[in-house]
Amino acid sequence: MGKSQKKTGKGRLDKYYKLAKEQGYRARSAFKLIQLNKKFNFLESARCCIDLCAAPGGWLQVASKYMPVNSVIIGVDLVPIKPIPRVVTFASDITTPQCRNLIRAEVKDWKADVVLHDGAPNVGTAWVQDAYGQSELVLMSLKLAVEFLVKGGTFVTKVFRSADYNNLIWVFNQLFGKVEATKPPSSRNVSAEIFVVCREFLAPKYIDPKFLDPKHVFKDLSASIPDDPDKPTRAHNAEANVFQPDKKRRKRDGYEDGNYTLFKSIPASEFIHDTDPISVLGSVNKITFQSDEEKQWLILDITSGDVKANCNDLKVLGKGDFKTLIKWRLALREELGLDVKRKDTEDATETVQITDAVDEEQMIQDELERLNAENAARAKRNRRRANEVRTKTIQRMQLQMTAPMDIGLELQDASLGGQDDFFDLQGAEKGMRKRGGVITLVGADGVVIQESEGEDDGKGSDDEMLDSDEERERKTRELENELDGMYESYQGRLRERDAKFKVKEGREKNKEREAWTGIKEDNSSDDDDSDAEEGGWEEMERAKENGDNSSSGDESDDEDERSQVSNKKRALPSAKSSRDTKRARLLTNLKEPIPSGSQASKIWFSQDIFAGIDDDLEGIEDRRHDDIEMEDSSDDDDGNDDVEMEGNDDQDEIVDAEEGEEWDDEDDFEVVPQAEEDVDLWDVSNVDEDALKQAHIQKHGLTTAEAVTLAQQLVNREKSKTQLINDGFNRYSLNAKDGLPSWFLDDENKHYKPNIPVTKEAIAALRAKQRALDARPIKKIAEAKARKKYKAAQRLEKAMKKAEGVNDTSDMSEREKASQIEKLMRKGLSKGKPQKEIKLVVAKGVHKGVQGRPKGVKGRYTMVDSRMKKEVRAKKRAEKANKKRKRA
Numbered sequence: 001m002g003k004s005q006k007k008t009g010k011g012r013l014d015k016y017y018k019l020a021k022e023q024g025y026r027a028r029s030a031f032k033l034i035q036l037n038k039k040f041n042f043l044e045s046a047r048c049c050i051d052l053c054a055a056p057g058g059w060l061q062v063a064s065k066y067m068p069v070n071s072v073i074i075g076v077d078l079v080p081i082k083p084i085p086r087v088v089t090f091a092s093d094i095t096t097p098q099c100r101n102l103i104r105a106e107v108k109d110w111k112a113d114v115v116l117h118d119g120a121p122n123v124g125t126a127w128v129q130d131a132y133g134q135s136e137l138v139l140m141s142l143k144l145a146v147e148f149l150v151k152g153g154t155f156v157t158k159v160f161r162s163a164d165y166n167n168l169i170w171v172f173n174q175l176f177g178k179v180e181a182t183k184p185p186s187s188r189n190v191s192a193e194i195f196v197v198c199r200e201f202l203a204p205k206y207i208d209p210k211f212l213d214p215k216h217v218f219k220d221l222s223a224s225i226p227d228d229p230d231k232p233t234r235a236h237n238a239e240a241n242v243f244q245p246d247k248k249r250r251k252r253d254g255y256e257d258g259n260y261t262l263f264k265s266i267p268a269s270e271f272i273h274d275t276d277p278i279s280v281l282g283s284v285n286k287i288t289f290q291s292d293e294e295k296q297w298l299i300l301d302i303t304s305g306d307v308k309a310n311c312n313d314l315k316v317l318g319k320g321d322f323k324t325l326i327k328w329r330l331a332l333r334e335e336l337g338l339d340v341k342r343k344d345t346e347d348a349t350e351t352v353q354i355t356d357a358v359d360e361e362q363m364i365q366d367e368l369e370r371l372n373a374e375n376a377a378r379a380k381r382n383r384r385r386a387n388e389v390r391t392k393t394i395q396r397m398q399l400q401m402t403a404p405m406d407i408g409l410e411l412q413d414a415s416l417g418g419q420d421d422f423f424d425l426q427g428a429e430k431g432m433r434k435r436g437g438v439i440t441l442v443g444a445d446g447v448v449i450q451e452s453e454g455e456d457d458g459k460g461s462d463d464e465m466l467d468s469d470e471e472r473e474r475k476t477r478e479l480e481n482e483l484d485g486m487y488e489s490y491q492g493r494l495r496e497r498d499a500k501f502k503v504k505e506g507r508e509k510n511k512e513r514e515a516w517t518g519i520k521e522d523n524s525s526d527d528d529d530s531d532a533e534e535g536g537w538e539e540m541e542r543a544k545e546n547g548d549n550s551s552s553g554d555e556s557d558d559e560d561e562r563s564q565v566s567n568k569k570r571a572l573p574s575a576k577s578s579r580d581t582k583r584a585r586l587l588t589n590l591k592e593p594i595p596s597g598s599q600a601s602k603i604w605f606s607q608d609i610f611a612g613i614d615d616d617l618e619g620i621e622d623r624r625h626d627d628i629e630m631e632d633s634s635d636d637d638d639g640n641d642d643v644e645m646e647g648n649d650d651q652d653e654i655v656d657a658e659e660g661e662e663w664d665d666e667d668d669f670e671v672v673p674q675a676e677e678d679v680d681l682w683d684v685s686n687v688d689e690d691a692l693k694q695a696h697i698q699k700h701g702l703t704t705a706e707a708v709t710l711a712q713q714l715v716n717r718e719k720s721k722t723q724l725i726n727d728g729f730n731r732y733s734l735n736a737k738d739g740l741p742s743w744f745l746d747d748e749n750k751h752y753k754p755n756i757p758v759t760k761e762a763i764a765a766l767r768a769k770q771r772a773l774d775a776r777p778i779k780k781i782a783e784a785k786a787r788k789k790y791k792a793a794q795r796l797e798k799a800m801k802k803a804e805g806v807n808d809t810s811d812m813s814e815r816e817k818a819s820q821i822e823k824l825m826r827k828g829l830s831k832g833k834p835q836k837e838i839k840l841v842v843a844k845g846v847h848k849g850v851q852g853r854p855k856g857v858k859g860r861y862t863m864v865d866s867r868m869k870k871e872v873r874a875k876k877r878a879e880k881a882n883k884k885r886k887r888a
């Protein structure tokens with residue numbers, strides 16, 4: 001679809017499109033939420049928000065901007081959403097239980113203050129079907145909303161003005177205290193969309209499942225589409241009005257064609273003689289008794305007071321009243337001889353049977369629903385109980401009452417009764433499961449492996465699940481993953497508690513970069529070195545035989561050796577990220593932008609004071625950044641807007657973020673292209689560790705005593721390359737660390753490392769380097785001094801030029817020249833123009849709270865408090881007194 005067509009056609013690229021582009025919103029629809037929020041103010045006070053159908057994320061951006069920092073914001077859509085800071089997103093269909101489970105896992109036992117829904121079905125079929133699909137989607141989102149909303153919460157949804165509109169509003173009214181439909185100015189007038197803001201969620205203990213069942217809520221729609229084209233729609237509606245009289249749907253479709261009368265009454269004889277009495281009952285307001293014959297019927301015994309009252313206003317009748325009228329009609333027909341008695345009876349039986357059948361069906365249906373609801377309530381209770389236990393466990397962890405080790409012990413405690421093995425993880429898991437501890441485990445690939453919520457797990461008992469060895473192994477793995485996750489969160493808390501922890505950790509890692517653990521072979525740069533090419537055992541043997549001489553005579557060899565000092569210990573970022581992905585979803589968020597830090601610690605470390613540290617930890621941060629980039633890029637791959645949004649009916653135009661191509665469709669939605677970010681993606685295959693290492697050494701030099709010692713030994717030929725290689729094979733090297741839990745690795749890292757000797761000289765060299773570094777002036781000061789010097793030199797030069805001029809003049813005596821030159825030189829050597837005095841203005845009295853220049857103050861000024869002004873005055877006084885004393 002061409003760009004030009006869109007720009008002119010329908011005036012798509014309107015002011016909101018441009019505004020969105022200017023302000024960095026991904027979709028112009030962002031302004032709809034901004035305007036809704038301006039009117040109803042639900043975002044500012046919300047701490048948890050769930051956005052259903054959120055792609056590409058315009059509403060999420062708004063929520064993230066307007067909600068308080070540290071709020072929980074979750075976005076779900078069929079298509080992946082590109083990452084947004086402070087927002088958790090995932091791709092899922094909101095109509096599926098899987099989506100509900102994902103949200104549950106994310107919010108844990110929190111409740112959402114706001115649930116947003118701007119969904120539109122991704123089909124482009126007939127308008128009626130689309131509208132119905134949209135209404136169904138709304139009902140599905142309402143279903144999620146009632147599950148996750150807190151009492152008093154707000155649900156914002158988009159609804160299309162269609163036949164279902166009133167039904168939806170009716171349902172909303174049953175569940176919310178205030179329901180308001182509004183059309184924000186940014187929603188195009190041509191669009192049928194309208195936004196309903198439902199506030200003050202009533203959170204009833206029991207919600208009739210019918211409220212959330214499209215089959216019930218939109219029953220009339222199907223009723224209005226005749227199965228049998230011959231049967232008039234009116235009859236269908238009328239029947240529905242009789243059998244489902246309590247639902248106020250009569251006027252939803254307006255008045256039947258050709259009938260614009262508000263009030264309709266018919267004579268009783270018409271009702272008695274009509275072959276379709278039910279339709280009659282459903283379509284009229286009143287049955288009158290005006291003719292003589294009809295008046296006679298009024299005095300018959302069968303015409304009870306109830307019947308008379310019922311005939312008076314049919315629109316207020318219930319199902320029982322209608323039945324009474326039908327029975328009365330049959331009895332009267334029998335009385336009048338219109339039907340023979342037997343036939344009448346049959347007729348009556350038949351009719352009653354129909355009614356009873358309907359009733360019976362209804363009863364069975366009701367009973368089933370009641371049982372279902374009871375089951376659901378029981379399951380929910382269990383889930384809630386399990387959640388409570390889980391929350392307590394997490395809280396205990398957060399309050400440092402339980403360390404990850406304690407968890408193992410707790411599990412053991414739980415399994416004691418069952419005589420389980422002390423380290424039987426499976427037993428421990430069972431124990432945890434009993435307490436509702438294990439809810440969702442996420443596999444290494446981030447896929448939810450298993451879901452279990454207390455007794456709610458309908459897929460067989462644990463015993464069944466643990467039948468096979470494979471299953472058992474899997475369980476054990478999962479539990480280990482969870483323990484890993486707990487450990488990670490424990491580490492996170494440590495970090496939060498101890499601000500220095502991160503710095504320490506950074507230093508550790510930096511040290512690790514430099515730490516010597518052996519020499520790595522580099523064949524590419526060592527083609528001529530036969531020793532290096534062979535390496536390994538032979539090399540060691542030969543080295544033993546030849547002593548140190550194998551390469552001592554070769555200068556270039558030594559060069560190579562120096563360049564080859566590399567770091568085997570350095571872990572690739574992927575190692576960390578893979579460990580991260582193992583984290584149990586229960587405890588930590590896989591999609592956290594920076595996995596190793598909490599929000600609080602991030603804020604803490606964003607302070608200026610830590611700016612220098614960042615420099616020091618540059619390497620580490622770079623890698624962490626790469627980690628994130630990698631995550632982002634994977635998201636990006638998924639989140640190709642072009643593909644994502646294809647077929648989305650509710651989208652006006654979608655502009656491809658990369659190519660600027662636009663895609664136009666039905667309604668009121670544009671994705672705004674973002675400025676291309678110049679992002680270098682981290683590519684595992686392209687990482688040249690040696691090059692990185694070299695660059696680091698080039699920039700910072702050797703920073704550990706071990707490295708300097710080894711370098712000195714190499715330069716002084718005290719050690720050969722072969723010896724260093726041999727030293728590299730020690731009991732600490734080549735240790736497979738796969739599958740070891742992170743807490744174990746962390747602990748091991750503290751002690752399990754080779755002890756590399758360092759020399760006094762190396763330490764002295766490093767200290768000298770450090771002292772030189774300390775002695776260096778701060779860059780700004782050095783610059784200021786240089787500027788000063790430069791200006792002084794300029795002044796002197798100028799003075800000398802002038803002095804030369806004076807010297808060359810002939811119309812001055814030598815004495816005058818000398819005095820003039822002296823004056824000029826004094827000026828040239830002076831410190832330049834004295835700086836204008838800065839006036840100190842006390843910020844009190846008339847100047848209190850004044851913004852901008854205080855009244856009556858000219859020239860340079862600075863606002864100070866009275867203390868400073870007093871001190872300056874005192875200083876001046878003291879100086880003056882000193883001068884006087886000296887003169888005296």
Ligand SMILES: C[S@@+](CC[C@H](N)C(=O)[O-])C[C@H]1O[C@@H](n2cnc3c(N)ncnc32)[C@H](O)[C@@H]1O
Pocket residue numbers: 026027029030052053054055056057058059060076077078079092093094095118119120121122137648650651669
């Ligand atoms: C109008 S867009 C939402 C725009 C969003 N509010 C924003 O500001 O960026 C409608 C979205 O609904 C999504 N959607 C439609 N059906 C869905 C479903 N069953 N589950 C989840 N998302 C759905 C579509 O993928 C589409 O991205």
